[in-house]
Amino acid sequence: MKRSNRLVVLTNFFLENPRKHIQLSYFVSLCSTTKSSISEDLDIIHAVFESQGLGLLHRTTGAGGGVSYIPENAEEHSDQFIRALCDKLADPERILPGGYLYMSDLLGDPKTVREIGRVFASKFAKLDIDAVVTVATKGIPLAYAVASFLGVPVIIARRDPKVTEGSSVSINYVSGSSRKIQTMVLPKRSLKEGTNVCIIDDFMKAGGTITGITNLLAEFNAEVKAIGVFAEADDDDEERKVESYTSLVKISSVDLNRKIIEIVPGNLN
Amino acid sequence: MKRSNRLVVLTNFFLENPRKHIQLSYFVSLCSTTKSSISEDLDIIHAVFESQGLGLLHRTTGAGGGVSYIPENAEEHSDQFIRALCDKLADPERILPGGYLYMSDLLGDPKTVREIGRVFASKFAKLDIDAVVTVATKGIPLAYAVASFLGVPVIIARRDPKVTEGSSVSINYVSGSSRKIQTMVLPKRSLKEGTNVCIIDDFMKAGGTITGITNLLAEFNAEVKAIGVFAEADDDDEERKVESYTSLVKISSVDLNRKIIEIVPGNLN
Numbered sequence: 245m246k247r248s249n250r251l252v253v254l255t256n257f258f259l260e261n262p263r264k265h266i267q268l269s270y271f272v273s274l275c276s277t278t279k280s281s282i283s284e285d286l287d288i289i290h291a292v293f294e295s296q297g298l299g300l301l302h303r304t305t306g307a308g309g310g311v312s313y314i315p316e317n318a319e320e321h322s323d324q325f326i327r328a329l330c331d332k333l334a335d336p337e338r339i340l341p342g343g344y345l346y347m348s349d350l351l352g353d354p355k356t357v358r359e360i361g362r363v364f365a366s367k368f369a370k371l372d373i374d375a376v377v378t379v380a381t382k383g384i385p386l387a388y389a390v391a392s393f394l395g396v397p398v399i400i401a402r403r404d405p406k407v408t409e410g411s412s413v414s415i416n417y418v419s420g421s422s423r424k425i426q427t428m429v430l431p432k433r434s435l436k437e438g439t440n441v442c443i444i445d446d447f448m449k450a451g452g453t454i455t456g457i458t459n460l461l462a463e464f465n466a467e468v469k470a471i472g473v474f475a476e477a478d479d480d481d482e483e484r485k486v487e488s489y490t491s492l493v494k495i496s497s498v499d500l501n502r503k504i505i506e507i508v509p510g511n512l513n
Numbered sequence: 514m515k516r517s518n519r520l521v522v523l524t525n526f527f528l529e530n531p532r533k534h535i536q537l538s539y540f541v542s543l544c545s546t547t548k549s550s551i552s553e554d555l556d557i558i559h560a561v562f563e564s565q566g567l568g569l570l571h572r573t574t575g576a577g578g579g580v581s582y583i584p585e586n587a588e589e590h591s592d593q594f595i596r597a598l599c600d601k602l603a604d605p606e607r608i609l610p611g612g613y614l615y616m617s618d619l620l621g622d623p624k625t626v627r628e629i630g631r632v633f634a635s636k637f638a639k640l641d642i643d644a645v646v647t648v649a650t651k652g653i654p655l656a657y658a659v660a661s662f663l664g665v666p667v668i669i670a671r672r673d674p675k676v677t678e679g680s681s682v683s684i685n686y687v688s689g690s691s692r693k694i695q696t697m698v699l700p701k702r703s704l705k706e707g708t709n710v711c712i713i714d715d716f717m718k719a720g721g722t723i724t725g726i727t728n729l730l731a732e733f734n735a736e737v738k739a740i741g742v743f744a745e746a747d748d749d750d751e752e753r754k755v756e757s758y759t760s761l762v763k764i765s766s767v768d769l770n771r772k773i774i775e776i777v778p779g780n781l782n
Binding site: 249251252253255256259260288291292293296298341342344348349352354355357358380384392399400409431434 | 516517518520521522524525528529530557558560561562565567609610611613614615616617618621622623624626627649650653654657660661664666667668669671676677678679700702703716
């Protein structure tokens with residue numbers, strides 16, 4: 245296989261298999277070429293990925309040495325993407341009765357969802373995460389997007405147990421904004437003891453749902469390494485229950501009468 | 514930018530932007546090169562994509578001419594992938610009380626979900642689909658995977674209306690297997706009149722849910738171009754309500770006593 249063909253094959257392979265550690269010998273036989281040619285190919289791909297803000301190829305040497313693709317958004321890409329999201333969300337047409345914002349169109353666009361996943365995965369790249377946990381239903385697409393860049397599975401907590409998921413562990417918790425008691429369940433076989441997880445959800449106000457998941461995960465001895473929410477809203481009446489989290493956008497205020505929405509970049513540090 | 518660098522940049526661009534029509538002049542300025550160089554690059558990428566079973570680059574000439582990437586799985590890839598899925602699903606450890614099969618681990622793996630999406634998107638590639646519709650919650654990841662390859666948005670019908678989605682249209686329907694009356698809602702602003710859609714779900718027995726979505730979509734004058742379900746189960750007691758559909762795997766029988774599951778490739782034609 246010629247270099248030009250190899251570059252297309254290898255680029256596709258890395259993009260489809262983030263964080264998967266591959267020995268160079270795999271590529272040598274895949275492309276019927278020499279180790280030194282593959283090594284030069286990897287240098288080219290690494291340089292382009294870095295210059296385009298797509299991440300990098302991480303090389304290890306020695307016995308069992310190889311390469312893995314670490315997708316990491318350049319910070320200016322993330323900032324630019326988030327500012328564009330804020331502009332879209334500030335459209336007064338989005339205001340719904342009760343002061344809610346219609347966001348289903350944005351969260352229904354696979355490309356936007358994928359970019360959101362890329363931003364979170366870049367933030368959480370060094371945290372050694374084994375699984376992404378979310379609660380049904382609006383966080384699900386975001387959780388898959390994050391998980392695909394981290395190369396880990398998604399585990400979904402639900403409001404009701406499902407007969408197709410076998411026995412489950414459930415907890416009751418108090419929803420922050422509605423002050424109602426809610427239930428959340430996780431199938432027993434979904435999570436091994438001692439897993440490192442990140443929690444992803446679409447929206448956080450007082451943080452009751454996130455606290456609920458955290459408590460449920462404690463039943464599995466899972467360690468919550470990071471929490472990511474797409475949008476957070478200020479909640480003056482409540483003290484926020486969750487302290488350490490990453491949010492992409494923050495809904496500062498929704499003025500129903502004057503139809504003005506104030507959206508700013510969230511808590512990315 | 515040198516050819517080797519351009520090939521990495523362009524391959525990444527096409528994989529991230531399936532079915533998006535791009536004029537060559539865009540790439541000419543992106544890569545600071547000539548139209549003829551870009552044209553040669555596209556020939557190389559097209560040849561590799563075809564030989565690897567990843568799809569093809571579709572070129573159009575004349576004013577407004579350009580190129581778009583059409584992801585299409587080679588049929589033998591799809592067949593191989595589906596046979597491997599059948600083997601995994603036939604593991605007797607998956608049997609749950611009531612004769613259900615545990616599939617959440619497979620559907621929680623982003624790479625498996627993406628491959629399932631690729632198979633459906635390849636099947637539906639020529640149908641001119643504008644949106645993918647699913648019903649919460651288990652079909653959601655599959656719907657996003659299909660939509661990302663078709664380059665279209667996802668629209669989610671729910672069991673209950675959500676305050677964050679505004680006014681909605683709802684229907685009641687009879688679930689085939691449980692004979693219970695269920696409700697399904699779709700936000701009013703989620704779907705324009707006359708949209709061409711495909712329906713994606715994880716599981717179909719008698720087909721009540723699919724029939725429910727179809728009826729709900731009729732309220733929006735949407736045209737259902739295709740129906741794709743991951744797994745179908747034989748239902749001896751019921752006549753199937755849905756006639757034309759694509760399924761990846763078929764659960765022929767689950768023998769609870771002898772712990773034998775019979776899974777075969779589904780209805781791919």
